[in-house]
Amino acid sequence: MRKRFFSSFLKKFRFGSKLMDVFYRFLSWFSKVKYYALRFLVWVAAAITFLVLIFIIAYILFNGTPHITPSLFSLKYNSRNVSLFPALVTTVLTVLSSLLIAVPFGISTAIFLVEYAKRGSRAVKLIRVTAETLSGIPSIVYGLFGMLFFVTFLHWGFSLLAGSFTLSIMILPLIIRTTEESLKAVPDSFREGSFGLGAGRLRTVFRVVLPSAMPGILAGIILSIGRIVGETAALIYTAGTVAKIPENPLASGRTLAVHMWALSSEGLYTSQAYATAVILLLVVILINALSAYTARKIAKNSA
Amino acid sequence: MQNFKEIAMKYVFFFAALFSVAAVSLICIFLFANGIPAMGKIGFFNFLLGREWSPNDVPAYFGIFPMILGSIYITAGAVIVGVPIGILTAVFMAEMCPKKLYKILKPAVDLLAGIPSIVYGFFAVVVIVPFVRAFFGEKLGMGGNGSSILTASLLLGIMILPTIISITESSVRAVPREIYDGAVALGASRERAVFGCVIPAAKSGIMAGVILGIGRAIGETMAVIMVAGNQARMPAGIFKGIRTLTANIVLEMGYASGLHREALIATGVVLFVFILIINLLFSILKKGDNK
Numbered sequence: 058m059r060k061r062f063f064s065s066f067l068k069k070f071r072f073g074s075k076l077m078d079v080f081y082r083f084l085s086w087f088s089k090v091k092y093y094a095l096r097f098l099v100w101v102a103a104a105i106t107f108l109v110l111i112f113i114i115a116y117i118l119f120n121g122t123p124h125i126t127p128s129l130f131s132l133k134y135n136s137r138n139v140s141l142f143p144a145l146v147t148t149v150l151t152v153l154s155s156l157l158i159a160v161p162f163g164i165s166t167a168i169f170l171v172e173y174a175k176r177g178s179r180a181v182k183l184i185r186v187t188a189e190t191l192s193g194i195p196s197i198v199y200g201l202f203g204m205l206f207f208v209t210f211l212h213w214g215f216s217l218l219a220g221s222f223t224l225s226i227m228i229l230p231l232i233i234r235t236t237e238e239s240l241k242a243v244p245d246s247f248r249e250g251s252f253g254l255g256a257g258r259l260r261t262v263f264r265v266v267l268p269s270a271m272p273g274i275l276a277g278i279i280l281s282i283g284r285i286v287g288e289t290a291a292l293i294y295t296a297g298t299v300a301k302i303p304e305n306p307l308a309s310g311r312t313l314a315v316h317m318w319a320l321s322s323e324g325l326y327t328s329q330a331y332a333t334a335v336i337l338l339l340v341v342i343l344i345n346a347l348s349a350y351t352a353r354k355i356a357k358n359s360a
Numbered sequence: 361m362q363n364f365k366e367i368a369m370k371y372v373f374f375f376a377a378l379f380s381v382a383a384v385s386l387i388c389i390f391l392f393a394n395g396i397p398a399m400g401k402i403g404f405f406n407f408l409l410g411r412e413w414s415p416n417d418v419p420a421y422f423g424i425f426p427m428i429l430g431s432i433y434i435t436a437g438a439v440i441v442g443v444p445i446g447i448l449t450a451v452f453m454a455e456m457c458p459k460k461l462y463k464i465l466k467p468a469v470d471l472l473a474g475i476p477s478i479v480y481g482f483f484a485v486v487v488i489v490p491f492v493r494a495f496f497g498e499k500l501g502m503g504g505n506g507s508s509i510l511t512a513s514l515l516l517g518i519m520i521l522p523t524i525i526s527i528t529e530s531s532v533r534a535v536p537r538e539i540y541d542g543a544v545a546l547g548a549s550r551e552r553a554v555f556g557c558v559i560p561a562a563k564s565g566i567m568a569g570v571i572l573g574i575g576r577a578i579g580e581t582m583a584v585i586m587v588a589g590n591q592a593r594m595p596a597g598i599f600k601g602i603r604t605l606t607a608n609i610v611l612e613m614g615y616a617s618g619l620h621r622e623a624l625i626a627t628g629v630v631l632f633v634f635i636l637i638i639n640l641l642f643s644i645l646k647k648g649d650n651k
Contacts (some may be wrong), residue, residue: 201628258370
């Protein structure tokens with residue numbers, strides 16, 4: 058009698074523990090499934106990012122390449138050939154003049170911040186804050202400012218010069234940041250060695266620090282070329298939209314991106330807009346490859 | 361002589377460094393000096409909260425509330441589309457990605473950041489707009505011609521991906537390895553360690569990335585103009601068009617004059633103030649991450 062009671066109790070207990078067991082197993086299964094689902098989602102998100110890029114590039118290259126015709130590269134623009142050649146030349150001119158303004162200022166700023174300034178001084182804080190502010194300002198606000206200051210206040214009119222100055226302010230923070238990072242990556246032993254040999258700070262900066270920071274600075278400059286090439290909103294009301302090669306710095310001209318905006322907003326030249334998109338994309342891919350290549354060079358040098 | 365050169369160059373570098381300070385102050389001065397008077401003439405609240413924008417009517421109405429809402433709606437849409445994909449992709453790249461795949465994925469994200477916004481806009485015009493028109497507009501009977509809040513949100517969601525990915529990735533990587541190792545040592549699976557321990561530790565960095573993405577989305581101009589429809593009216597649903605602050609400036613600045621032009625500059629001032637607030641939030645969060 059006693060034995061039977063116990064066994065039945067045991068049975069009950071066993072049953073209960075089985076229930077608990079199933080419950081626990083379900084719990085662990087659920088948490089496993091939850092994390093499997095997360096893992097799945099992570100892969101899906103990465104795949105989406107990658108596929109969207111591939112799709113955009115493939116779609117534009119595939120549909121746009123047939124629209125590239127020799128007449129697009131005629132020397133002068135008219136409404137029949139819709140040539141993008143003047144825009145191409147203007148783009149190169151804009152890139153060169155913007156870099157000419159921004160690079161000396163950007164590199165000097167970085168040199169001051171890294172090599173000269175006392176860390177945490179008020180000037181450094183102010184310069185940091187303003188550079189950060191500049192990097193967050195959207196291009197249309199730059200365009201607005203360029204229009205108010207360079208075009209109207211300084212009476213430059215819609216001109217290459219006004220566009221280049223506007224863009225040079227826009228790319229300044231990018232150049233400052235990349236130069237600063239590559240200056241900081243130069244080991245202090247280089248500087249100490251140079252000082253030890255009797256060189257002054259100036260000589261150390263130009264002969265020792267800058268040469269070894271060069272690849273990083275170049276990578277930053279290449280990236281800013283990419284930003285200039287792709288810029289539209291900051292240029293429409295500063296450099297204007299004239300489809301000619303500007304004859305002097307105070308003449309108006311449109312870059313490839315502005316050219317493309319003009320074409321697609323008129324709505325008549327879809328095939329030419331396609332062709333321009335292809336060329337813009339190719340330029341951007343080339344620039345990114347170049348920048349990655351120079352950046353890899355730094356990694357090799359420092360290793 | 362040598363000493364003189366040293367000191368002279370030091371000051372040259374210093375004054376060059378003041379260039380960015382000068383640029384920011386000039387931008388502030390010129391924007392505010394040209395924009396604030398218009399706000400005064402129109403009336404501050406009439407300008408910010410006015411529901412009608414009809415600069416060519418007599419009397420003209422300059423209310424930018426529809427455009428403020430437009431910018432906010434489209435940015436919110438972009439956040440809904442872009443943030444989950446961006447954060448998960450960043451987690452993938454920082455924690456789960458095989459090295460070989462990383463070598464392809466990293467340049468791909470950089471390239472995504474490098475594609476000009478005009479090309480994004482053009483792509484959306486030839487692909488996303490027709491798709492939204494055919495699928496949501498006609499098949500599901502939602503109406504609209506494809507240029508809508510939804511289209512702009514999808515496009516901007518893609519465009520802010522690289523910003524969110526790169527900042528999230530670097531802040532996830534900045535989390536000390538011990539946190540992950542400790543979680544795994546306690547028996548957590550890889551996913552559990554990442555999502556339960558590493559991501560909460562990188563929270564403020566991730567938030568900073570999201571905020572920077574919001575800044576990009578609100579300031580984006582050319583791509584939005586091409587796909588958002590640009591009707592200057594109160595939002596009428598996500599399948600209908602809308603105009604953003606940025607679009608308002610570019611569309612009308614070409615022919616505006618007098619008070620109309622000043623009102624457009626004042627629109628720029630409002631946008632600028634939005635961006636300044638976003639930047640401030642960003643730097644506060646970034647500081648929190650450094651602690």
